[in-house]
Amino acid sequence: xxxxxxxxxxxxxxxxxxxxxxxxxxxxxxxxxxxxxxxxxxxxxxxxxxxxxxxxxxxxxxxxxxxxxxxxxxxxxxxxxxxxxxxxxxxxxxxxxxxxxxxxxxxxxxxxxxxxxxxxxxxxxxxxxxxxxxxxxxxxxxxxxxxxxxxxxxxxxxxxxxxxxxxxxxxxxxxxxxxxxxxxxxxxxxxxxxxxxxxxxxxxxxxxxxxxxxxxxxxxxxxxxxxxxxxxxxxxxxxxxxxxxxxxxxxxxxxxxxxxxxx
Amino acid sequence: xxxxxxxxxxxxxxxxxxxxxxxxxxxxxxxxxxxxxxxxxxxxxxxxxxxxxxxxxxxxxxxxxxxxxxxxxxxxxxxxxxxxxxxxxxxxxxxxxxxxxxxxxxxxxxxxxxxxxxxxxxxxxxxxxxxxxxxxxxxxxxxxxxxxxxxxxxxxxxxxxxxxxx
Numbered sequence: 266x267x268x269x270x271x272x273x274x275x276x277x278x279x280x281x282x283x284x285x286x287x288x289x290x291x292x293x294x295x296x297x298x299x300x301x302x303x304x305x306x307x308x309x310x311x312x313x314x315x316x317x318x319x320x321x322x323x324x325x326x327x328x329x330x331x332x333x334x335x336x337x338x339x340x341x342x343x344x345x346x347x348x349x350x351x352x353x354x355x356x357x358x359x360x361x362x363x364x365x366x367x368x369x370x371x372x373x374x375x376x377x378x379x380x381x382x383x384x385x386x387x388x389x390x391x392x393x394x395x396x397x398x399x400x401x402x403x404x405x406x407x408x409x410x411x412x413x414x415x416x417x418x419x420x421x422x423x424x425x426x427x428x429x430x431x432x433x434x435x436x437x438x439x440x441x442x443x444x445x446x447x448x449x450x451x452x453x454x455x456x457x458x459x460x461x462x463x464x465x466x467x468x469x470x471x472x473x474x475x476x477x478x479x480x481x482x483x484x485x486x487x488x489x490x491x492x493x494x495x496x497x498x499x500x501x502x503x504x505x506x507x508x509x510x511x512x513x514x515x516x517x518x519x520x521x522x523x524x525x526x527x528x
Numbered sequence: 529x530x531x532x533x534x535x536x537x538x539x540x541x542x543x544x545x546x547x548x549x550x551x552x553x554x555x556x557x558x559x560x561x562x563x564x565x566x567x568x569x570x571x572x573x574x575x576x577x578x579x580x581x582x583x584x585x586x587x588x589x590x591x592x593x594x595x596x597x598x599x600x601x602x603x604x605x606x607x608x609x610x611x612x613x614x615x616x617x618x619x620x621x622x623x624x625x626x627x628x629x630x631x632x633x634x635x636x637x638x639x640x641x642x643x644x645x646x647x648x649x650x651x652x653x654x655x656x657x658x659x660x661x662x663x664x665x666x667x668x669x670x671x672x673x674x675x676x677x678x679x680x681x682x683x684x685x686x687x688x689x690x691x692x693x694x
Contacts (some may be wrong), residue, residue: 271628271666275635278643289687292682293659356686468543489635 276301285335286357289363305331311359312338313415319352320343330523335359348392355524362523364425365407367395370520373404388427388481389518397515403439403505407520408498411445414522416494421525422487423503425478426457431514434458436469439505443488446497451488457515459483482518489525555582556592563600564592570608576638597636602629607640614641619649623664627653661694 271279280288280302288311292302301307308331313319316338323343328334335354340352342364347371353362367383372395374380384443397403405421414420422443428434433455444450456469459477475483487501501520505512536658554566555578568594573577585591595603605626612618622630631646633639654662663670679689 270668271632272635275631276646278635278647279631279650279654282648283655286687287655290659291654291662292684292689293672294662296671298668299680471624498566523541
């Protein structure tokens with residue numbers, strides 16, 4: 266028998282088992298595919314099953330379709346927990362991403378005006394960012410429950426910050442760690458100073474440096490972990506406590522946890 | 529044994545016969561190439577479209593259900609998959625043509641397990657593939673105008689990065 270072609274419902278069923286990226290690209294196959302690829306049945310599956318409860322606390326406009334809602338959630342982070350956290354979907358896969366705002370982190374000396382200040386910043390998605398006035402003990406810690414993340418997914422944590430008239434970070438090793446499930450984890454030394462200086466690279470030559478994000482901030486990978494989807498915590502930290510140098514001019518936006526793919 | 533006893537025996541016999549006829553009751557499926565296949569009532573339970581028809585038509589006679597869109601080849605493949613308890617290995621051995629046809633039939637007959645299995649298998653085959661590859665895979669003719677296609681591609685530019693080569 267000549268194959269007549271699949272009905273729209275069948276195509277939608279198949280597309281809902283691919284990825285958001287596939288469904289968008291394959292909407293170009295034909296008009297029938299386009300209609301199937303835009304259907305709510307497909308995008309309801311791509312939106313994580315608990316998205317209702319996650320975004321219920323934020324005031325989102327009514328989107329005309331599930332696809333429009335998906336694209337909005339992947340293009341713009343939603344601010345949760347009174348500005349202490351943001352939620353977003355990774356556009357290609359629909360996996361969940363979170364950013365812990367500086368206010369959700371434990372910052373040693375963070376509540377002492379003499380050392381840290383809390384300011385608004387035009388580039389920030391959050392109401393406040395932490396601004397370092399002066400410390401020689403730099404310690405920032407964040408914790409995220411792994412159940413809030415997508416299961417069976419390789420994630421990485423990123424420290425998101427800016428340097429404005431910064432002092433004390435040149436030639437200084439900063440230790441970044443990611444720990445989960447008791448003692449599984451990793452730590453590494455990086456240099457948070459984005460500028461490579463030709464002279465005096467002693468101690469930090471060859472160390473990883475931050476890169477620029479599209480939102481105006483810098484980021485540096487802190488480490489990665491595989492989330493199998495059981496109840497657990499990821500503990501992330503930024504530490505510079507051994508060099509004894511006074512540091513200033515660091516603006517902390519937060520720590521972002523998002524999927525990481527092999528290139 | 530008196531008259532009453534014989535009567536009672538006859539009732540029990542009739543009951544047993546009824547039970548038996550219920551147990552072996554079969555459904556005849558007539559395929560597009562005119563082949564009649566007798567299948568067990570238990571098989572039909574998974575074909576929700578036919579089951580709904582049977583529930584609606586209360587008949588004692590054997591049921592004949594025409595399947596004008598299903599060939600005998602595809603129907604026997606479906607029977608193999610069902611008796612093999614939907615083994616993934618059996619699915620892997622299907623040709624692309626068979627896979628597409630079985631998916632279509634599973635959709636038409638509302639066979640949930642079979643639809644899930646074949647739709648997932650097809651999804652794996654088209655994931656990260658180009659638009660041209662998928663048109664070819666499904667034998668689909670592009671019915672967009674060049675302008676429409678350019679416009680759609682522009683809207684979904686991000687979805688075209690890192691696609692597999694055909």
